[in-house]
Amino acid sequence: MCWRQEKKIAVLGCGTVGIATSRLLQESGCEVTIYTKDVPPNVTSNLATGTWSPASRVCDKKIARPEFKDTWEQATRFSFRRFQFLLGMNDIACWAEEYGVFKQAPVYTPGAGGEDFEIDGLLPERVRLEKKEHPFKADHVTRRTNIMFNIPTYLRHQLQDFTMFGGKVKIQEIKKVEDIDALPEKVVVNCMGLGAKPVFNDEELTPISGQLSCLIPQGDVNYKLYTQGANFIARKDGIYIGSNGIVGNWDTTPSREQTEKTVGILMKLMEEMRG
Ligand SMILES: Cc1cc2nc3c(=O)[nH]c(=O)nc-3n(C[C@H](O)[C@H](O)[C@H](O)COP(=O)(O)OP(=O)(O)OC[C@H]3O[C@@H](n4cnc5c(N)ncnc54)[C@H](O)[C@@H]3O)c2cc1C
Structure with missing residues (x-):
């Protein structure tokens, strides 16, 4: 049957x-x-x-079967469509600005969180910002609008x-x-x-551990930002700071050192912002 x-x-x-x-x-x-x-x-x-990140670590391109890309693309288009129906409903999901802030153009490592698979036309294009368009002390700044949960x-x-x-x-x-x-x-x-x-x-089956640290929400921080060694996303329940992804790690004990490192990177970035 x-x-x-x-x-x-x-x-x-x-x-x-x-x-x-x-x-x-x-x-x-x-x-x-x-x-x-x-x-x-x-x-x-x-x-x-x-973050809506359907390509992130979804499958190692080297071992993906030929039909995987099609299956993944169908699933991604389907999920994107479904998530549209959650927008505007009690803050379950919303559009948010996502900034990439780097001293120079970042080099992504395929399979380690970089995007091995991509689809054009779903999200607005990521755009590179001119120096006068952003307040960061960095030469390579991009912005994209993405769905956040x-x-x-x-x-x-x-x-x-x-x-x-x-x-x-x-x-x-x-x-x-x-x-x-x-x-x-x-x-x-x-x-x-x-x-x-x-x-x-x-x-x-291999775990990839990641640690998040949470700050109390701040009214004017309503975006996501990632930079070398740290990122944060501003949700309703807090500003979540993260960055690390340790392949093969089962240990979920929080590391204070990791929190201090990511908070330190973001503090420096904020202090260097033009007022
Ligand atoms: C720090 C961090 C940040 C992340 N950020 C993102 C992000 O922004 N976007 C994104 O898409 N993904 C993100 N991920 C990945 C995402 O969290 C996982 O891919 C996702 O939660 C996996 O969901 P799941 O339902 O498969 O597993 P789980 O949430 O682990 O659910 C597994 C379920 O199975 C049950 N279960 C397990 N073993 C048994 C058992 N033996 N018997 C009965 N029940 C069992 C558990 O109790 C649980 O209910 C992040 C992960 C981490 C760690």
Whole structure:
């Protein structure tokens, strides 16, 4: 039997991927139960910065199958369209200016957070600003408008829609493949993120850790900025400062040194701004 004929579906995991998958399944007429160890805010998705960045680390170009680009492009266009419907709705998502501020043109490393895959025509073009058009002490400044998500509001909205359409959430940890076999649903979608690694003994699944530090929101700081070694995004719930991405790191212990480093870089940049 084709899985599409099966109407009762189990989704494993209640992060952003699990909830979005469940909503789409509901829209196609399925009854969905989410089985999950944790729910927001205790999921990795609650710690994302909140930038719409569909190309970021999505797949290493060297190992992508030829059909991957098409699949990714279709998914990206679909998600972009869907996110348009959230704009203007209680600050779940909004357009925000995004500045890149560098002493010289940055060199992106493909596969390490650089954009291996790109689509023209969705977002406004990134434009290079003339010196008189920006206040930064830097020679290479760009600006682009991008979609930004207020993460707590977004996850709450998605979860509320899921339950409003009859979805159920059951707190249950999947420890081994047999636990999945024991579920009443015949079709199961894995959205456990990094939690899938031990369940499936997946040798390839690799974490990339990142640390965010949060400042109290400031009324006139309503944009995103990235520079060498640091970035920040101004959300409703705080100004989130980040930058690092350590491939293969499972340790989630916060590092004060990392926070001081990124805050220091941004403080210097702000102090050097022309008034
Ligand atoms: C600092 C930082 C900033 C980021 N910024 C961005 C950004 O701006 N834009 C962007 O697109 N992405 C960003 N990301 C990446 C993004 O956060 C992740 O790609 C995304 O959250 C993954 O979602 P997920 O639903 O797959 O996983 P998770 O949010 O980890 O959800 C996994 C779910 O599975 C459940 N689970 C796990 N194991 C089990 C188990 N054994 N049994 C039952 N349930 C289980 C968990 O409880 C959870 O509910 C960022 C990541 C970090 C760390």
